[in-house]
Amino acid sequence: MRLLHIADLHAGKTLGKVSRNPDLAHALDQVVKFARENSPDLVLVAGDVFDKANPDNESKELIFDFFLRLKGLGIEVVVIAGNHDSYDFMKSIKKLSKLANVHIYDRPSREECIYQMGELKIACLPYPSERVITSASEDSKKSYADLVSRFINYLAKRVEDSRYRILLAHLFIAGSKYTRTEKEATITQHYAVQPASLTDSFDYVALGHVHRYQRIENAPTYAYYTGSLYQLDFSEAGSDKFFNFVILEDGTPKVESIRLNLKNPxxxxxxxxxxxxxxxxxxxxxxxxxxxxxxxxxxxxxxxxxxxxxxxxxxxxxxxxxxTDQTRPVADLELSSRLNPLDLYREYYRAAYSKELPQDLEMKFLELLKKAE
Ligand SMILES: [Mn+2]
The missing domain is CATH 3.30.160 (Double Stranded RNA Binding Domain)
Structure with missing residues (x-):
């Protein structure tokens, strides 16, 4: 079995006013070229296909063209939603995508979580938001990380009768190296799943979420973040970008990292x-x-x-x-933590929709904030 593992495409990402879709297209061309020359059976896409919940038309065209080119090569594609993808948007394109041999797992589900191809089973864990993972489990008193670990155990059982077993997940694993500031990593620590949860019931774990290429050294199996396909923002300046070519044989899988050429470093x-x-x-x-x-x-x-x-x-x-002498350069998040919730929300809105927070939404937000306080 031969697989490609890619992650964090973020179609529709912008930097200031500049669209990064040409950067993504450049990366996807290289993935397709590699696929043509090395004929994998499958391409695994580990989440964050789109950068925004409601992707623009150009981004959809770019992604659907990528899927169709892989179909042209006779390659199946398995996709999970990441935290940037909207569960409902991914669901809306699920059935049509099947026609292009693209199998989308839009949200964590005990019923729909296994993709099988001959002797290979892929357990799919789209980004488990706190809301979804808590409602999907019987025991809501457990911590987030515990609930996710349990879900992974459940997935391990679902694939144990198969010769080849893979986990495809969009998650933050504790101890993984973030490109951002230390501070952000500690905040995210609340959501961090322990590497021990990635059991050797899986031959290979294909991860998405963290944008820096790395193997999870403390995991009991071969677990990799392949990282983003191009340098998404300035916190990734200077870092090389990769995807993985994985050959499953009996015993140890062969994992080869393929370095991507960057259009705009x-x-x-x-x-x-x-x-x-x-x-x-x-x-x-x-x-x-x-x-x-x-x-x-x-x-x-x-x-x-x-x-x-x-x-x-x-x-x-x-x-x-x-x-200036008064202001040291401060990392984004340190700056953010000094802002009040409304300013944070304004900042979020600006980043997500590239425009200012509308007045009515601001009123609504303040109303809710008052209630929450
Ligand atoms: Mn991402």
């Missing part, structure tokens, strides 16, 4: 205001997109410098962040 530069212009040529020669930290020395000259940089670098320059 992301780079972060940190410089003093005074040196910015002298480094302009260097910035212009960067292949991809840029985020710039500028250490402010002379406020009066700042607007002119910023204009000049914008003009010279154009779309390549995604973001300038000014650093």
């Amino acid at each position: 992301l780079s972060v530069f940190d410089m003093k205001q005074g040196e910015a212009l002298s480094r302009l040529e260097e910035l212009k020669s960067e292949g991809g997109y840029i985020k710039l930290f500028i250490r402010v020395e002379d406020r009066a000259k700042l607007p002119m410098l910023v204009d000049r940089l914008r003009e010279e670098l154009g779309d390549k320059l995604i973001k300038i962040e000014l650093v």
Whole structure:
């Protein structure tokens, strides 16, 4: 049995005003090319197919074309929903996708969780949101991580009669290396599932959710995050991107990581205001997109410098962040934790829908907040 494991496509992702779909298309072309040359039986997609709950048309076209090209090669595809995917949207495309040999598992379910192909069984665990996993289990007093572990045990039993057994899951596993700040990792720790839960009842565990490529060293079996297919945001600047080619034989599976070429690599530069212009040529020669930290020395000259940089670098320059003596550059989340719930919600809304929070929704939010408090 030969499989490709990919994850975290995030179709429809934008960086500032720039669409990253060309970056995704570039990655998917490489996956299709590899599939054509190495004829896997299956492609596993470990969640976060789309970046937003209601994907735009261009993103849908990109993903459906990818599915159709794999169908053209006679390859079956198994897809699970990630936390960015909407359960209901994934459900809405499920039946039509079957026609393209794409098998979608839209939400955690005890009834619909196994995909079988000959001697191979794949246990599917789409992103278990707290709400769904709590209502799907009899014992709601257990912690989130316990409930997920139990679900994985259940899945292990469902595949135990099969020769080859795989778990396909969108989860945060404790101890996995995040690209973001330490602080974010600890916040997520509440939802972290212990690596021991990934039992050796599975020959291979195909994970999605964490965007950095890694093997889960403490798991009793071969468990991998293959990470995002391209550098999604500046926290992933400088990191290489991969997918896995897995050959299941009796005994140990053969796992080969395939490195992806990046269309627009992301780079972060940190410089003093005074040196910015002298480094302009260097910035212009960067292949991809840029985020710039500028250490402010002379406020009066700042607007002119910023204009000049914008003009010279154009779309390549995604973001300038000014650093003064008072404000150290702070990570996104540290900044967020100082904001009140309304500001956090505003920030979330802006990120999710690329527009400002409407007044009526703001009123509603404040009403609910008052109730909750
Ligand atoms: Mn993701």
